[in-house]
Amino acid sequence: MTFTATVTPVAPGAGVPTGTVTFIIGGSGGGTFVQPLVGGTATLSLSTLGVGTNAVVVLYGGDTNFLPSTGTDTHTVNPGPAATTTTLTSSANPSVFGQPVTYTATVTPNPPATGTPTGSVTFVISGTGGGTFTQPLTGGTATFITSGPGTGSHTVTATYNGDTNFATSTSAPLTQVVNPANSRTTISSNPNPSEAGTPVDFVAFVEAIPPGDGTPTGTVTFTLTNGVDTLTASPTVDTNGFAFL
Structure with a gap:
C-alpha cells in the first residue's frame, strides 16, 4: 500500500513547502520512515503491514518559509490471504526425447495486494514419464527440470500451494510436445x-x-x-x- 502526505500552506500564506515528511505507522510491520517532499507531496510504499488497524501519524518538519505540521490517519489490513496468479513457461517447446526442459512458475499477488509469495509450487506432468513434483518458491519463482516425459503431448500445470498471506492459484494448462530424438x-x-x-x-x-x-x-x-x-x-x-x- 502507498501512503501519501500532501503539505499545503494555510491562507494567507502561499507557495510550495519543501523539506521532509516523517511517517510514523503503528502495528505489525510498521515503523518510522522519512521521505522527501516533492512538489508539496511525499509518498511511502509498504508491503510489510500485518493484519489489523494501524495508526498513521505524519510529521512535516518545516523549512525556512513554512512551519511544521502534523496529520493523522488509520489504515486497516483485512485478514485472509491475498489472491495470486501463477504463470507457467517451458524453456523448450516442442522438445525432443531425452532433452532437459525447464518449467518455470511465477507467482504474483493480484492488485492491490503487494509483496512476494513464499512456500512451494507443485508441477503436474501428464503421460509417460510425467508425475507430480513439488519445488520451493524463491523470490516468487519456482523451477523444475526434467528429461523424463516420453514422446507425444503432455499437459503441464503448476499450482502454488499458498502461505499465510497469499492464497493458492493454478496456472493455465501448458501443452508440452516431445518429439522423437534424432x-x-x-x-x-x-x-x-x-x-x-x-x-x-x-x-x-x-x-x-x-x-x-x-x-x-x-x-x-x-x-x-x-x-x-x-x-x-x-x-x-x-x-x-x-x-x-
Missing part, C-alpha cells in the same frame, strides 16, 4: 580385410543426437551384399546401444 548409427567390422571362410564380427552403435538423450532400443538391420547374394539380420540393441552380428 539418432546416429555407426558400424565397424573385425577383421577387415578378411579371408574367405573367416568369421567376421560386425558391431553397430546407436546413439541419440543432442539435445536428445538416452539409449535407443529395438533392433538394427544389417544388410550384407556382394552384388549377387544378400544377407540380412536384425539383432537387438543392448542396454549400452550396441548390436552385434
Whole structure:
C-alpha cells in the first residue's frame, strides 16, 4: 500500500513547502520512515503491514518559509490471504526425447495486494514419464527440470500451494510436445580385410543426437551384399546401444 502526505500552506500564506515528511505507522510491520517532499507531496510504499488497524501519524518538519505540521490517519489490513496468479513457461517447446526442459512458475499477488509469495509450487506432468513434483518458491519463482516425459503431448500445470498471506492459484494448462530424438548409427567390422571362410564380427552403435538423450532400443538391420547374394539380420540393441552380428 502507498501512503501519501500532501503539505499545503494555510491562507494567507502561499507557495510550495519543501523539506521532509516523517511517517510514523503503528502495528505489525510498521515503523518510522522519512521521505522527501516533492512538489508539496511525499509518498511511502509498504508491503510489510500485518493484519489489523494501524495508526498513521505524519510529521512535516518545516523549512525556512513554512512551519511544521502534523496529520493523522488509520489504515486497516483485512485478514485472509491475498489472491495470486501463477504463470507457467517451458524453456523448450516442442522438445525432443531425452532433452532437459525447464518449467518455470511465477507467482504474483493480484492488485492491490503487494509483496512476494513464499512456500512451494507443485508441477503436474501428464503421460509417460510425467508425475507430480513439488519445488520451493524463491523470490516468487519456482523451477523444475526434467528429461523424463516420453514422446507425444503432455499437459503441464503448476499450482502454488499458498502461505499465510497469499492464497493458492493454478496456472493455465501448458501443452508440452516431445518429439522423437534424432539418432546416429555407426558400424565397424573385425577383421577387415578378411579371408574367405573367416568369421567376421560386425558391431553397430546407436546413439541419440543432442539435445536428445538416452539409449535407443529395438533392433538394427544389417544388410550384407556382394552384388549377387544378400544377407540380412536384425539383432537387438543392448542396454549400452550396441548390436552385434
